[in-house]
Amino acid sequence: MDALEKSLSSIKSFDSKLDVSKAKSLGDYSNPLKDLSTISDTKINPIEKSKALETLIAQPTIDPKTKEDLEESKKTLDQMVPLDLEFSSHKSQFQSAPAAFKAVHDFLVGFLSVEHSQVNEIESGISMMTVIGGSGVGILLVACLAGLIFLFIVRRRAQKFIDNNRLINEKTARAAHVKILNAMEGFIEDEKGQGYTIPTPEKHRYYSDTRCNPKTRVEVKACPQGIHANWVKTRKNKRFIATQAPIVDTQADFWHMVTEHSSETIVMLCSDDEIKINKCTQYFPATIYDEKEKKKKVEVNFGPFTITADSVTKILDDTVCERVLKVKHKENKTTRRVTHYQYLAWPDRSVPDDHVTSLALMDLVKDSKKPIIVHCSAGIGRTMAFIGLQFAYEEVLYNKGSSWLDTMVYMRDSRWGGIQASVQSVWTLLGVFLRIMRRYKLSKKPYDEDVKIMLQHKKNKQANKDEGDNRVIKQRALEAAKQVAKGATKTGASRTTGGSDSSSEVSS
Structure with missing residues (x-):
């Protein structure tokens, strides 16, 4: 008991000197932990003492009042069993605590990217909690609570976003998202009103009416005529390049873009x-x-590039073809490897029925430090x-208060169309739901319910060709008709016939 009294005295002394009023980070809050190693060790062997009391309590002639007191003492000893009161044995951990907590603080700040106003709110909350910090345990509680507050804020915001954007039913979902598309057109009409079309020969463009935002256009030094591609940068600075599919006259341009920007x-x-x-x-x-079938290794050549495939593998339940390509530049003798993922099951003029494959594919590519090139046919x-x-x-x-309309506008302003x-819009929204x-x-029930509504909307859209968001397609159908009338070449008529369907390249 003397050792315990000595330890309690040391703890009280530690408590009286504790001052975290000027702490601004988890590292600052944990600085006092270094002094915990000065608290006297206590060895009371609670297990042995508890067993001894158990023997006394079992005596048939014991006084009831004494038995009650002993049972309370045993209960206290049992609670002390998991406690480690040998403070000196943890000196190294106490000394390294500030650095560890600082690392946690930096991670949380970077991971959640809470905006300045939110940080002020959280720091204000931490200041209020210094009342708790009156002991070593209090400091640990503050540290844990600070991290939980960060997570709680973002989690609550994410749940609120889901609740506010539920589909309800097919009719309201269609109306709401058509309204969003129309509003998107209005927000960027001034920019598109410039009449800007990427200055490339028409044969270098998939559709002549698909304009390329000059502010986000991807520059390729080897292609002075330009390439129809745009930078799309996310809030956390992941870089995508959205581009049209290579056509006959842009295959070499495409590979110039891949190599010049070091895409993997x-x-x-x-x-x-x-x-x-x-x-x-x-x-x-x-x-x-193939050794067994004795197939020759095929290579293709575009401009100065020779492309060969080192491997071709079906992945993600055979819905994606993964190719590891070797790209050799014949003039400067450089060789690089590029992983090519072909999504085989994304239906043309539509969207997938769910997000399993799409999210799995995104997980495969999203961590690349180099630009991730994505294309369909028109690339929009x-x-x-x-x-x-x-x-x-x-x-x-990471963008507090951003609505779905805001998000769609930001995206379309990167890549017009x-x-x-x-x-x-509905499909992308539900994909975000599922990731969150x-x-x-969080409960997956809202996603499962809303996917059924999306599938009904998808079915109705394929049956009804007069939805308001098909205005671009009508322009392309007219263009295709004009080209056919003029006897368009294979790089004209054969490519624009895909625009005659009222749903064509709505998903492209």
């Missing part, structure tokens, strides 16, 4: 059938050498819907 990853959202009808060219080799519908799984997700988490159809639910372990 390409995501292609066109199926093999689209290659057959010239909605995308075969700008990569599809075959590698499917492309921006896929990029939106990351872009919109970050906006929801992006997210053309209401079903694409997975991250914060």
Whole structure:
């Protein structure tokens, strides 16, 4: 008991000297932990003493009052069993605590990127909690609570976003998202009103009416005529390049862009059938050498580039083809490897029925430190819907007060024409729902319910060709008719016939 009294005296002394009034970070709050190693050790062997009391309590002749007192003492000893009161043995941990807590603080700040106003609110809350910090245990509580507050704020914001954007039913979902698309047009009409069209020959463009935002245009030194591609940068500075599919006259341009910007990853959202009808060219080799079948290793050449495939593998339940390509520049003798992911199951003129494959594919590519190149055919519908799984997700988490309309405007302002159809807006929204639910372990029920509404909307959209967000398609159909009348070449008529359907490239 003397040792315990001595330790209690040391703890009281530590408590009286404790001052965290000027602490501004978790590291500052943990600085006093270094002094815990000066508290006297206490060895009271609570297990042995508890067993001894248990023997006394079991005596048949024990006085009831004495038994009651002994039971209370045993209860106290049992509670002390897990306590480690040998403070000196943890000196190194106490000394390193400030650095560890600082690392946690820096991680939380960087991870959650809470805006300045929110940081002030949290720091204000921490100042209020210094009342708790009257003991070593209090400091640990403050540190834990600070981290929990960060997580709680973002988690609550994410849940509120889901609640505020539920679909309700197919009719209201369609009306709400068509309204968003129309509003998007209004927000960037001034910029598009410039009449700016990327200064490239018409044969270098997928559609002549698909304009390229000059503010976010991807520059390629080797292509002075320009390339139809835009930078799309997320809130956390992930870099995507949204571009049209390589056509006959832009295959070399495409590979110049890949190599000049050191991209390691390409995501292609066109199926093999689209290659057959010239909605995308075969700008990569599809075959590698097979020892059993004795197939020759195929290589393709575009300008100064020779492309070969080191491996071709079906992944994600055979819905994605992963190709590891070797890109050799014949003039400067450089060689680089690029991983090419072809999403085989994304339906043309539509969206997938769920988000399992799309989110799994995003997980494969999103951590690249280099620009992630994404294309479909025109590079605006499917492309921006896929990029939106990351872009919109970050906006929801890290841009307080941002609405879905705000998020869609930000995306389309990066790549004009992006997210053309209401079903694409709905699909991207639900993909963000699912990512949030997975991250914060929220109920998946709202997603499951809303996906059913999305599928009904998708079905109705395919049946009804007169939805308001098809105005761009009508322009393309007219262009296709004019080109056919003029006897358009294969790089004109064969490519624009995909625009005659009222849903064509709404998802492209």
